[in-house]
Amino acid sequence: MGSWAGSVRVQAALAPVWETPRAPSRGAPAPPPPQRKVLHVHSQAPARAPRHVPALDGVRAIAVLTVLVAHGSVRLLGPENRWGSGGLGVQIFFVLSGYLITTLLLAEHRQHGRISLKDFYIRRGLRIWPLYYAVLLLYVVVLPRIDAGEFGNVYVSADRPGFDEWVGHWWAYAFFLQNYLTAVSEMKLGLGIFWSLAVEEQYYIFWPLVLIALLRLRRRFAVPAALLLVLVASTVARWLTLEGRLPEPANPEWMLHTGLTGLVCGTLLAWLRHDQGHRTRGWADGLPGYVVAWMVLALVTLSTVPDSTTFGFRVTLARFDYYQPLLVGLLVATIIDRLVSVPSSGRLLALPPLRYVGKISYGMYLLHPLVLGFVTVRLTAEDGTRGGWVGMAVFVAATVAVASVSFYAFERPILRFKSRFQRVGHDANPDATSGATPDGTPGGADAEKAQASAVRTRDHT
Numbered sequence: 001m002g003s004w005a006g007s008v009r010v011q012a013a014l015a016p017v018w019e020t021p022r023a024p025s026r027g028a029p030a031p032p033p034p035q036r037k038v039l040h041v042h043s044q045a046p047a048r049a050p051r052h053v054p055a056l057d058g059v060r061a062i063a064v065l066t067v068l069v070a071h072g073s074v075r076l077l078g079p080e081n082r083w084g085s086g087g088l089g090v091q092i093f094f095v096l097s098g099y100l101i102t103t104l105l106l107a108e109h110r111q112h113g114r115i116s117l118k119d120f121y122i123r124r125g126l127r128i129w130p131l132y133y134a135v136l137l138l139y140v141v142v143l144p145r146i147d148a149g150e151f152g153n154v155y156v157s158a159d160r161p162g163f164d165e166w167v168g169h170w171w172a173y174a175f176f177l178q179n180y181l182t183a184v185s186e187m188k189l190g191l192g193i194f195w196s197l198a199v200e201e202q203y204y205i206f207w208p209l210v211l212i213a214l215l216r217l218r219r220r221f222a223v224p225a226a227l228l229l230v231l232v233a234s235t236v237a238r239w240l241t242l243e244g245r246l247p248e249p250a251n252p253e254w255m256l257h258t259g260l261t262g263l264v265c266g267t268l269l270a271w272l273r274h275d276q277g278h279r280t281r282g283w284a285d286g287l288p289g290y291v292v293a294w295m296v297l298a299l300v301t302l303s304t305v306p307d308s309t310t311f312g313f314r315v316t317l318a319r320f321d322y323y324q325p326l327l328v329g330l331l332v333a334t335i336i337d338r339l340v341s342v343p344s345s346g347r348l349l350a351l352p353p354l355r356y357v358g359k360i361s362y363g364m365y366l367l368h369p370l371v372l373g374f375v376t377v378r379l380t381a382e383d384g385t386r387g388g389w390v391g392m393a394v395f396v397a398a399t400v401a402v403a404s405v406s407f408y409a410f411e412r413p414i415l416r417f418k419s420r421f422q423r424v425g426h427d428a429n430p431d432a433t434s435g436a437t438p439d440g441t442p443g444g445a446d447a448e449k450a451q452a453s454a455v456r457t458r459d460h461t
Helices: 056-077 087-112 116-147 163-168 170-174 195-216 222-242 261-274 287-302 320-341 352-359 361-379 390-420 447-452
Strands: none
Touching: 056 087, 056 170, 056 320, 056 352, 056 361, 056 390, 087 261, 116 163, 116 170, 116 195, 116 361, 116 390, 163 447, 170 352, 195 261, 222 320, 261 287, 261 320, 287 320, 352 361, 361 390
């Protein structure tokens, strides 16, 4: 793992100062003045911005495609043929988000000696809020005027029963409180996926404040100890909630105190990579751990699908709901650690199609319910025959197209303003393979390419 190391070197003139200088002979040049002790202090080197790792875009693509396949298979293949779990994809998002954003915060602190909360919240708002509120406005104001049947009933029309309840929760969504104040499972798919944004926004309201307070303690183990404590507390709270011993205003998956495990796993990984003293290179972050992590993650995915989907083969994990976020968080953190340490491990994940999907993944996540509903209605035959795998391909392709329009026409122009509030400088390492700043901006001399890539953000959801 990279380190930012400063050094202090003391250089002193060793010529004896007690000798009386001889008088110069007549006509000879005057001797140089006696040397003095010189103290050269080299302050801590500027922090190198974390390099953009292309494979992490591929991880983000895997996450959003997992969500799309899980939701799409229910409508286009049938509930009995559901593939995967949308919650699994969200957990991957959480780990990646916690790692990337905390890495930027720690790099900023090391480079500037402080973390600007104002700049952080502005960057976060520019990334999340515009599209979030645009889609929310679409669901509660614009689309209800159109028959919901045209979009597979992923929302409620103004003339349908339940419309008042549908729009009555708008204020909870406006303040990112829907994961506590609404019955997410009873909401239509359109707004039903917004719970994950609430968990993230709630976490990032508090985490920078907590991080600043812990860094001021100047205790090396303060941050990891606090994160481990939160992991244990959240896991215990999840167990107690599932056992019915704690109030359950919403599903444990959706509430912050029982659903932040993935975010904390990513955050803890960022700290361990940041603090060279905690470096323990071994099996977990080497090739064996990387391969095993992918294998176990595949088994976890199989455990979330019905028998009919896997031709009778079934993977059963006892009491999986109790420890699923922790297990997935540790697996994904292991994978990310390997990809960052050895970028060549992620050649497949760094393929251009996956990187592109990762870049537009936020729009794909928020807009895919509308696309799914629209495609389902038009590909379902009169006899009820579903779209099948052809429909799945059309759904994914259409989602990519819609999200691309959203990214280039709406999101990217707004994201250009993020650079004004980015406090971490360019990567100073001339040997950096990607030559990228923390938000993925190339650091080379090609101004046109840099301008085109300036909005490639690394703190996606």
